[in-house]
Structure formats: structure tokens, C-alpha cells
Amino acid sequence: xxxxxxxxxxxxxxxxxxxxxxxxxxxxxxxxxxxxxxxxxxxxxxxxxxxxxxxxxxxxxxxxxxxxxxxxxxxxxxxxxxxxxxxxxxxxx
Ligand code: HEC
Numbered sequence: 001x002x003x004x005x006x007x008x009x010x011x012x013x014x015x016x017x018x019x020x021x022x023x024x025x026x027x028x029x030x031x032x033x034x035x036x037x038x039x040x041x042x043x044x045x046x047x048x049x050x051x052x053x054x055x056x057x058x059x060x061x062x063x064x065x066x067x068x069x070x071x072x073x074x075x076x077x078x079x080x081x082x083x084x085x086x087x088x089x090x091x092x093x
Contacts, residue, residue: 033084036077040069055093061085
């Protein structure tokens with residue numbers, strides 16, 4: 001009885017892990033900056049927020065990133081993230 005319960009629990013965890021893993025990996029195009037973005041931006045919400053938004057011009061992404069994180073203190077990381085967002089998520093992309 002207990003074994004069966006544990007088995008079910010393990011199964012549920014595996015299914016959960018696989019589905020959340022896919023969901024976060026699926027929509028984002030590869031590119032420099034993605035690693036930092038993934039780390040910084042998922043502290044508060046899913047990357048899906050970025051994919052689902054309408055896209056922005058560079059200056060708007062910059063403002064957004066500064067408002068939400070303190071990546072601007074690391075100019076290289078900041079540039080990589082803003083480059084990535086500008087390239088892959090321009091206005092109305
Ligand atoms: C300090 C918490 C926090 C961090 C870190 C954060 N966000 Fe957000 N973000 C929010 C909140 C709160 C919202 C609005 C509520 C929602 O849509 O979940 C939001 C919404 C968004 C949206 C959709 C709404 C809009 O304004 O178009 C985008 C796009 C977005 N964030 C991009 C980013 C990016 C890119 C990063 C990383 C550079 C990031 N966020 C990091 C808190 C955060």
C-alpha cells in the first residue's frame with residue numbers, strides 16, 4: 001500500500017518535472033544572453049511572459065530590464081540580455 005503510494009508520487013513528480021522542463025525550454029530561441037535571461041527573469045515569472053508580450057524596441061527593453069532587475073550593474077550581462085531581447089522580440093514580432 002505504502003509502496004504503491006510512493007510509486008504514484010514518484011510518477012507524478014516525473015510527469016511534473018518533464019512538463020515544466022519542456023514548457024520553459026520550448027519557446028525561447030537559442031542565443032547569447034539566454035542563460036542570463038533565464039536566470040534573472042525567472043526569479044519572478046515564467047519566460048512565457050516575454051514570449052507572450054508583443055515585443056519591444058531596444059530602448060524599451062532596456063528600460064524594462066532596468067526596472068525589473070539590477071543586471072545593469074553588470075554591463076556585459078546587460079548587453080547580452082538586451083541584445084537577445086531586441087533581436088528575438090522586436091515590436092510586434
Ligand atoms: C522583480 C520581479 C521581476 C523580475 C526579476 C522580472 N520581471 Fe518581468 N514582470 C514582473 C511582473 C510583476 C510582471 C507583471 C505581472 C505578470 O505579467 O506576471 C512582469 C511582466 C513582464 C512582461 C509582460 C508584461 C509587459 O510589461 O509586457 C514581460 C515581457 C517581462 N515581464 C519581461 C521580463 C524580462 C525580460 C525580465 C528579465 C530581464 C523580467 N521580466 C524580470 C516582475 C518581474
